[in-house]
Amino acid sequence: MxxxxxxxxxxxxxxxxxxxxxxxxxxxxxxxxxxxxxxxxxxxxxxxxxxxxxxxxxxxxxxxxxxxxxxxxxxxxxxxxxxxxxxxxxxxxxxxxxxxxxxxxxxxxxxxxxxxxxxxxxxxxxxxxxxxxxxxxxxxxxxxxxxxxxxxxxxxxxxxxxxxxxxxxxxxxxxxxxxxxxxxxxxxxxxxxxxxxxxxxxxxxxxxxxxxxxxxxxxxxxxxxxxxxFVGVENLFRGEAKRTNGLTLFKTDGIELYSSMQIEGDVYATIRPEDIIISDKKIKSSARNCIPGVIKEMIDMGNVIRATVDCGIPFMVNITHEAMREMNLFLEKKVWLVFKAHNVNLFR
Missing domain, CATH: 3.40.50.300 (P-loop containing nucleotide triphosphate hydrolases)
Known part of the structure; x- marks a missing residue:
């Protein structure tokens, strides 16, 4: 037009x-x-x-x-x-x-x-x-x-x-x-x-x-x-990316994440809070990323709980009220963060 x-x-x-x-x-x-x-x-x-x-x-x-x-x-x-x-x-x-x-x-x-x-x-x-x-x-x-x-x-x-x-x-x-x-x-x-x-x-x-x-x-x-x-991405990290076994391995501050994007070198990584699953135990999943952490903060946003989880680097995660009750989540509790490789966005 x-x-x-x-x-x-x-x-x-x-x-x-x-x-x-x-x-x-x-x-x-x-x-x-x-x-x-x-x-x-x-x-x-x-x-x-x-x-x-x-x-x-x-x-x-x-x-x-x-x-x-x-x-x-x-x-x-x-x-x-x-x-x-x-x-x-x-x-x-x-x-x-x-x-x-x-x-x-x-x-x-x-x-x-x-x-x-x-x-x-x-x-x-x-x-x-x-x-x-x-x-x-x-x-x-x-x-x-x-x-x-x-x-x-x-x-x-x-x-x-x-x-x-x-x-x-x-x-x-x-x-x-x-x-x-x-x-x-x-x-x-x-x-x-x-x-x-x-x-x-x-x-x-x-x-x-x-x-x-x-x-x-x-x-x-x-x-x-x-x-x-500008658009409010909350999990934004800088690190090094390298291709391996059909995926890209992103390393930052001792943390390793897998991405399906094809890029190498000095890059940024983002993961949306709503794309991260939180669990009170390590779970078997098709998701390539499963990292341990400790809950450091929980804020009630009305429709969800916004949690900060320290995994060596801080991750922002959205948790439903029902999930918080079922898993009995509280500050300083150890949890696992699970997310798929295609949810890890890499760019320069």
Whole structure:
């Protein structure tokens, strides 16, 4: 649907560097990165607010690189809503359609359709200063959708909302993506928002795309140390890897782990806490990794217990309340950690 080829853009001392990716029709694509990584500049360049220095952009095979924002037919939702304060909610939503000189009857139908979908029919007569943050965000989304854009761009649309409103807007965004069958590119610094919304994720740092993949792939198999730390990998170790008997042996601080990944040399290893089985005795298993340790800390996270197990190096492990009771787990108890070779992710 949208194709970006080697896009570069300099902005003061900062620059986007050779950015390339494709987004399929109807896909919810999230660009995830820290503050100052270039997320908003990239979104605004796609929208046509800035001319590219190099590279090309295509929508449905058409080169839009030199088109104006109005010619691109792209919707844009800003972090701070950017509603017209002197217009009612109805007029805010209808604004783009009136600029396009659409028939008033069609405008009324489209406004009603969007207001019903986003549950804002009861506030059409009100003005932005009388709206809550969640209501303003819904109006901003409706206004962007009114012109039936081929692509909807969202710049940190959830960052100013409290947790309850965030979850409501997330449900709205999923509904829009499904019912409008619209392609969406959403930039955020929030790992949770990315997990809840994305079909695929691109991780950006310092104006460069570091990794693109499905949500599970990015969070479970990060390609480098920055991504691992940014997406919250908790078991991250540095060591030496060497191929042996069809597997890779990873050594760090006296601990040996087996991985199914084919890589050698000075590398990092990650293991997700949810991929580790904890046992109060050594068990026979097809898993290649089974290491002893001692429980040093247990924190009740509500749905699980988060335990720190000292195996010579500290491992974070998720334990269900039922498993803790059945095994009578307590601080300083000796346990065994079991996990498969394919759950050990290695990268440089």
């Amino acid at each position: 949208i194709k970006i080829e080697n896009l570069s853009k300099k902005w003061g001392s900062f620059s986007l560097k050779n950015i390339s990716f494709n987004v399929r029709k109807g896909e919810y694509f999230v660009i995830l990165g820290p503050t100052g990584s270039g997320k908003t500049l990239l979104l605004e360049t796609i929208a046509g607010f800035h001319k590219v220095d190099d590279g090309r952009l295509f929508i449905d095979g058409k080169d839009i690189t030199t088109l104006t924002p109005n010619e691109r037919k792209i919707g844009f939702v800003y972090q701070d809503y950017m509603l017209f304060p002197n217009m009612s909610v109805l007029d805010n939503i209808a604004y783009g359609l009136r600029v396009l000189k659409e028939d008033e009857r069609k405008i009324d139908e489209r406004v009603k359709q969007l207001a019903d979908m986003l549950s804002i029919s009861h506030i059409l007569h009100r003005y932005p200063y009388n709206l809550s943050g969640g209501e303003q965000q819904r109006v901003a989304i409706a206004r962007a959708l009114a012109i039936q854009p081929k692509l909807l761009l969202l710049d940190e649309p959830l960052s100013a909302l409290d947790e309850m409103l965030r979850m409501r807007i997330i449900k709205d965004l999923k509904k829009i993506n499904r019912e409008e069958d619209i392609t969406m590119i959403h930039v955020t610094h929030s790992r949770n928002d990315a997990i809840l919304l994305a079909d695929r994720i691109a991780v950006i740092k310092d104006g460069s795309i570091m990794q693109i993949g499905k949500t599970e792939e990015v969070f479970r198999k990060p390609k480098n140390k920055f991504i691992a730390e």
